[in-house]
Amino acid sequence: MNIKKFDYFIFDLDGTFWNYPSLIEGSEEVYKRLIEMGKKVLFVSNFTYLDRDGIVKIFKRNGIDAEKNQIITSGYVASVLLKGKKVFPIGDGLKSELKKNGIKVGDEDVDAVVVGHDVNYNYKKATKALKLLLEGSEFYTTAIGRVWIFKDEIVPGTGLIFSGLEFCSGKKAIMLGKPSNFMVETLKKMINDGKVIYFGDEAYADMEFAKKAGFYSVFVRSGVDKNIKKVKANLVLDSLKDLLKFLE
Numbered sequence: 001m002n003i004k005k006f007d008y009f010i011f012d013l014d015g016t017f018w019n020y021p022s023l024i025e026g027s028e029e030v031y032k033r034l035i036e037m038g039k040k041v042l043f044v045s046n047f048t049y050l051d052r053d054g055i056v057k058i059f060k061r062n063g064i065d066a067e068k069n070q071i072i073t074s075g076y077v078a079s080v081l082l083k084g085k086k087v088f089p090i091g092d093g094l095k096s097e098l099k100k101n102g103i104k105v106g107d108e109d110v111d112a113v114v115v116g117h118d119v120n121y122n123y124k125k126a127t128k129a130l131k132l133l134l135e136g137s138e139f140y141t142t143a144i145g146r147v148w149i150f151k152d153e154i155v156p157g158t159g160l161i162f163s164g165l166e167f168c169s170g171k172k173a174i175m176l177g178k179p180s181n182f183m184v185e186t187l188k189k190m191i192n193d194g195k196v197i198y199f200g201d202e203a204y205a206d207m208e209f210a211k212k213a214g215f216y217s218v219f220v221r222s223g224v225d226k227n228i229k230k231v232k233a234n235l236v237l238d239s240l241k242d243l244l245k246f247l248e
């Protein structure tokens with residue numbers, strides 16, 4: 001496989017490009033090499049702990065000079081989809097992303113409850129969200145993750161929040177992040193003609209996403225899913241570091 005023939009290189013963040021807030025070994029070299037080669041590089045993530053400006057800042061701190069418009073998060077997708085609606089967001093990163101994209105936020109008379117990653121989630125917020133859901137609000141989540149690696153520690157993912165609210169409200173959340181069609185469609189609008197290669201570490205969120213989008217898929221074993229038996233990918237790498245030899 002001639003990897004150099006691809007025009008767009010798209011990376012997942014957690015477990016693929018970084019283990020927040022540090023880059024995975026090889027990511028910086030890969031990014032710089034691709035830019036040097038004139039390739040278009042994009043990032044697609046269900047990460048909502050920070051907004052996209054926050055991601056740009058972390059990138060800069062790690063030597064990656066990327067722009068906000070190279071990044072699509074499920075929080076950004078929420079702001080595209082919920083244009084004109086009032087939202088109760090769970091999580092500061094999500095809240096900030098929505099506000100920066102012109103979405104009204106509040107905790108009364110809202111059209112939708114949207115779950116993001118919230119390390120300050122508490123009983124009070126859960127009670128508020130439940131009330132809104134029972135009153136008829138739409139219900140969305142930006143991720144379904146069970147676990148997240150935060151500063152080398154395994155912590156609960158966004159699944160902790162939305163699944164609890166599903167249980168209590170009896171309502172099912174609509175998934176906005178990968179591998180949803182909302183994410184595929186938002187990304188496709190940012191891609192002009194060209195061949196696309198996609199890198200991710202999750203069998204479901206990433207490989208299913210690549211398949212739906214029709215991208216050439218690369219599974220990296222640097223993240224949460226180590227078992228490759230169930231993975232359907234075009235290529236498997238131990239980590240992005242192994243991509244360097246394809247780019248020589």
Ligand SMILES: [Mg+2]
Nearest residue numbers: 012014015201
């Ligand atoms: Mg990942």
